[in-house]
Amino acid sequence: METIAQLHLDAFKITLRDIGEIDVAQLHALSVAVGWPHRDSDWRVLLDLGQGIAAVDEIGRVVGTVMWQRYGAGFTMVGMLITSPRLQEHGAGRWLMERAHELNPGSAFGLTATHAARRLYRSMGYGHEQKILQCQGQAVGSPPPVRVEGTVRAMRAEDRESLLSLDRAATGCDRSAVFRRILPVSKGQVLVRNDEVVAFALCRRFGRERVIGPVIASVQEDAIAVCQPFVEHHAGSFLRVDTPASHTAFVDFIVASGMQIYDSVTSMGLGRAPYAPLDPHGPRRMALASQALG
Ligand SMILES: CC(C)(COP(=O)(O)OP(=O)(O)OC[C@H]1O[C@@H](n2cnc3c(N)ncnc32)[C@H](O)[C@@H]1OP(=O)(O)O)[C@@H](O)C(=O)NCCC(=O)NCCS
Numbered sequence: 001m002e003t004i005a006q007l008h009l010d011a012f013k014i015t016l017r018d019i020g021e022i023d024v025a026q027l028h029a030l031s032v033a034v035g036w037p038h039r040d041s042d043w044r045v046l047l048d049l050g051q052g053i054a055a056v057d058e059i060g061r062v063v064g065t066v067m068w069q070r071y072g073a074g075f076t077m078v079g080m081l082i083t084s085p086r087l088q089e090h091g092a093g094r095w096l097m098e099r100a101h102e103l104n105p106g107s108a109f110g111l112t113a114t115h116a117a118r119r120l121y122r123s124m125g126y127g128h129e130q131k132i133l134q135c136q137g138q139a140v141g142s143p144p145p146v147r148v149e150g151t152v153r154a155m156r157a158e159d160r161e162s163l164l165s166l167d168r169a170a171t172g173c174d175r176s177a178v179f180r181r182i183l184p185v186s187k188g189q190v191l192v193r194n195d196e197v198v199a200f201a202l203c204r205r206f207g208r209e210r211v212i213g214p215v216i217a218s219v220q221e222d223a224i225a226v227c228q229p230f231v232e233h234h235a236g237s238f239l240r241v242d243t244p245a246s247h248t249a250f251v252d253f254i255v256a257s258g259m260q261i262y263d264s265v266t267s268m269g270l271g272r273a274p275y276a277p278l279d280p281h282g283p284r285r286m287a288l289a290s291q292a293l294g
Helices: 024-033 040-049 092-102 115-123 157-171 176-185 220-233 248-256
Strands: 015-018 051-056 062-070 075-083 108-113 127-138 151-154 186-193 196-206 209-217 238-244 260-270 284-287
Touching: 024 040, 024 062, 024 075, 040 062, 040 176, 051 092, 062 092, 075 092, 092 115, 108 115, 115 260, 127 248, 151 220, 157 176, 157 186, 157 196, 157 209, 157 284, 176 186, 176 196, 186 220, 196 220, 209 220, 220 238, 220 248, 220 284, 238 248, 238 284, 248 260
Parallel strands: 075 108, 209 238
Antiparallel strands: 015 051, 051 062, 062 075, 108 260, 127 238, 127 260, 151 186, 186 196, 196 209, 209 284
């Protein structure tokens, strides 16, 4: 075929802007371009919570993003690293990550890596890998209930401090800002044993329909018990859960509830493990709030 015109697409000049100045519709268009299910409202939650930078081309199009949230002193969770498909493998992803590191001097970092990004993060020194399964699909209702000691009930306003302290024990991080933002838009179930909240699950609108997470519990049976009401309630609709692959009983429950293992990602840390339970037999992260929030 005869060539009638040529265009040099790799001669891009991009500049960085504060992500807070960017129209959410442009950010949404970028995440849609890489096949991510985030809605405008999911971006808004992240923009309320954190900071970030956007790479913009010469005519103002957003061609790359990276965001971060500080979880207490010394730990920063990085997420939403995206480069426009037409720009990929030209060094923009690494450049954005380097800027995110520079803008958070002295911090340790955590993130949840897709397959496409894992090699990049490893080459930047990230390790402490933990495999996370992204499970999703139409819920079919819950398999037969597990027997646990205690009572499962709907979350109440006065449970907030218990949730925060369980989350701190599970992650070793102060994620109170995340809870401030997602609690008002979440339903919650808690497990109460001896007058103490020992496990909880939250469920909120996210992506295609709803996500169950975070889920914090010391043992998998407790995690199953607090998730069961959501699976029952949302039978027939689309649910998603991101959970460490090592929690095999919990994964079996999720799959038996209608969600399939759709993809796997990797939780990674630079300078420390991203989530370090304070007690090896105590509360742990059974499901993520989201891949970007951990
Ligand atoms: C992951 C992503 C941000 C990488 O951006 P990029 O602009 O291509 O990154 P770079 O050009 O700086 O490449 C960084 C490294 O990753 C490698 N890489 C890029 N795309 C890759 C792919 N699909 N598979 C394997 N390696 C890949 C590059 O070869 C490069 O390695 P090198 O520096 O050793 O040569 C981009 O592919 C993307 O937006 N993907 C979809 C969204 C996503 O998965 N984001 C990651 C969230 S954790």
